[in-house]
Amino acid sequence: MKRTDTKMFAKHTWLPALAALALIAGIAIIATTWRARPTGADGVNCSGNWWESTDPAVISICSDQKASANQPVLEMATLTAQPYYDTMPNYTPVPELPEATYDKEVREMVFDLNDPGRGPTPREWRGATSIWRDGAVPRADYMLWSDLYVVSRPHGMGPISSINPTLETMIPDGDSELSIYVRQWTCPQSVGALHITSITNPDYANTDPHVAYPGLRSVVYFTTDSSSWPTGSFNMATQTWTLDPVNNLPNPASDDGP
Numbered sequence: 150m151k152r153t154d155t156k157m158f159a160k161h162t163w164l165p166a167l168a169a170l171a172l173i174a175g176i177a178i179i180a181t182t183w184r185a186r187p188t189g190a191d192g193v194n195c196s197g198n199w200w201e202s203t204d205p206a207v208i209s210i211c212s213d214q215k216a217s218a219n220q221p222v223l224e225m226a227t228l229t230a231q232p233y234y235d236t237m238p239n240y241t242p243v244p245e246l247p248e249a250t251y252d253k254e255v256r257e258m259v260f261d262l263n264d265p266g267r268g269p270t271p272r273e274w275r276g277a278t279s280i281w282r283d284g285a286v287p288r289a290d291y292m293l294w295s296d297l298y299v300v301s302r303p304h305g306m307g308p309i310s311s312i313n314p315t316l317e318t319m320i321p322d323g324d325s326e327l328s329i330y331v332r333q334w335t336c337p338q339s340v341g342a343l344h345i346t347s348i349t350n351p352d353y354a355n356t357d358p359h360v361a362y363p364g365l366r367s368v369v370y371f372t373t374d375s376s377s378w379p380t381g382s383f384n385m386a387t388q389t390w391t392l393d394p395v396n397n398l399p400n401p402a403s404d405d406g407p
Contacts, residue, residue: 244291244358252285252294255348273321277302278314279345283367286320286330291358295320295327299369301343311335314343316369316383330365334383337390341374343381 193199195211202208245252258280260270274280279301285294298319304312317333336343350367365385372380378392 242292245287245294246291246356246358248285248287248294248353253350253352255281255283255350257281257345258298271321273319274298274300278342279371281345281348281369283318283348284350286327286365287362288324288326289361291362293324295322295324297330299345299348299367301345301371303342313337313339314341314373316343318365318385332365332385334388334390336392338375338378338392340378340381340392343371343373345369345371 193207193210195207195214199207199211202211258274260274260280270277270280277300279299281299283297283299286297287294298321300317300319302315302317304314313336315333315335318331320327320331347370348367349370353362363386367385369383369385370380371382373392376395378394381390381392383390
């Protein structure tokens with residue numbers, strides 16, 4: 150009976166010892182694994198160059214942490230993590246001369262809220278009487294051409310206001326180097342509104358990038374709401390208005406008698 154009690158005591162003493170050893174071994178394994186990954190929020194330290202990590206989990210967690218607080222860093226990290234491919238290895242930029250055919254296009258821009266194919270009028274053109282694309286204008290080095298638009302409004306807006314209708318040129322992409330082409334002219338007569346009917350834009354056949362672009366040269370033709378000057382035109386090169394008066398019949402010659 151005494152031997153049996155001794156064996157049972159030894160068995161009950163040995164089993165907890167094994168359990169303790171297993172627990173210690175498990176903790177050691179977890180600690181080793183945990184040390185292999187930087188610590189911090191979510192178990193990942195994102196204070197350093199986390200985007201250089203080879204662990205996808207680190208990139209994912211740190212991207213989530215930085216997305217709202219530091220978006221530019223996240224974007225740079227994404228670009229850094231992606232390999233660079235030169236899609237045009239033999240491309241050398243050259244001046245875009247002579248003017249390309251698609252840059253010469255002149256046409257009316259039509260917007261209609263009721264026509265899904267046309268869509269709503271852009272904010273900067275709301276309230277305009279007429280909107281036309283007037284070809285394109287280049288940067289000084291001719292490396293880039295941007296669309297030019299001519300807009301007529303019932304009266305002046307912005308820094309130059311008036312009660313007479315206006316013509317203005319616009320470049321929606323906001324390129325500051327092309328701001329020299331953004332102008333506004335006020336009609337000398339109060340004719341109600343200017344309805345653009347056509348625009349003539351001379352071709353630019355120059356091929357020498359050292360020759361400066363001559364600037365705005367279009368002539369804008371329009372009708373008006375005035376019964377006195379129903380039609381007219383504006384020359385951008387000379388900045389002169391031409392308003393055509395109504396062709397009245399000449400007064401009959403007076404009859405003074407014999």
